[in-house]
Amino acid sequence: MISTGTSGTTHLILQNVLDLSRERRFPVDWELVRAGLIGAMVSVGNHTVHEIMRGAALWDAQHGGKYGLEYTDDWRRYRSLGTPAEEELRRNVAVDGLFPDEIVRGAHDSPFDESAETASGILMLKALRVDARKWEELLESAGVGSPKPKPRCAHGAMTI
Incomplete structure (x- = not known):
């Protein structure tokens, strides 16, 4: 379940997408961005799904949870x-x-x-x-x- 720890890369990319979307004024499907990060990073062994989900949830929590990237970190x-x-x-x-x-x-x-x-x-x-x-x-x-x-x-x- 854990390979390298909570994904700081996820945090950085989500912040970059947010900054770019604000500057260029385009909507973002945050769940799709997170799914893309999972597909990209898990497939090459950079992070586990758990680490990416946790990184995205922590980033979202820093923004008041308004992007819907919560994560249930238990058996579910x-x-x-x-x-x-x-x-x-x-x-x-x-x-x-x-x-x-x-x-x-x-x-x-x-x-x-x-x-x-x-x-x-x-x-x-x-x-x-x-x-x-x-x-x-x-x-x-x-x-x-x-x-x-x-x-x-x-x-x-x-x-x-």
């Missing part, structure tokens, strides 16, 4: 992406029509109960039909995440 985050609507996301993007929180908690659990117990990473990979060993190899080859701990000897010393 993938339902409130503005454009496209939740139904379209569920139909065309969600795995088997389920959002990540529904996969983790089970589709029958309350999706908004923050106290619900979450599944382990292995269970999430299984629900997504991702081979855990291949996922581990991919992460290690990309240098992502923490390295696997080295095995310990019976008496607790690290092996080489």
